[in-house]
Amino acid sequence: MDGVGSNLKVVESSRRIRYCDGLLRVVGLVLTLVAAILTGVDKETKTVPISITKTLPTLHVPVTAKWHYMSAFVYFLISNAIAFSYSAASLVASMAVRTSKDKTGIVLVVLDMTMMGLLLSANGAAIAVGVLGQYGNSHVQWKRVCNLLGGFCHQMTAAIILSLVGSLIFFWLVALAILNLHKKSR
DSSP: OOOOOOOHHHHHHHHHHHHHHHHHHHHHHHHHHHHHHHHHTTEEEEEEEEESSSOOOOOOEEEEEEGGHHHHHHHHHHHHHHHHHHHHHHHHHEEEETOSSHHHHHHHHHHHHHHHHHHHHHHHHHHHHHHHHHOOBBBTTOOOOTTTHHHHHHHHHHHOOOOOOOHHHHHHHHHHHHHHHHHHOO
């Protein structure tokens, strides 16, 4: 009777882990999709008055900020699009692993770690450019731009936060897989 009770606990625990895995993959999918969309539609144009000398009239120049003007934001968008695509594919693959006994699970764990690293590096690049936009750099005479283009900066900040949470989701997927491996080894 003891063997049957412990077997039921293993089955119950396995179902709970699969449910959490599926839920985390769906959340990661949504977060990376929304981060990519927010970045892809981020654009703001403002008219900025520029005064060359006191004797000449002030010029009003339209200034536009778009995500594809900075390579760090391009990398950020592409990384989130890759993570979204992977999340969709891994969701299907993780459902298939439930019924099969092959090594697909370990491949998913390695790819989950890869996506986490990709997202973290893209977030770091985007945050670095965002800090320059927010504060500028007086040593190289780069002026801050977020005071002029606040909407653009706020939307990019929201995308970066969502992507950071998405990378945390991939971390939890890896941690869940390790927990599952630990339980199976008992």
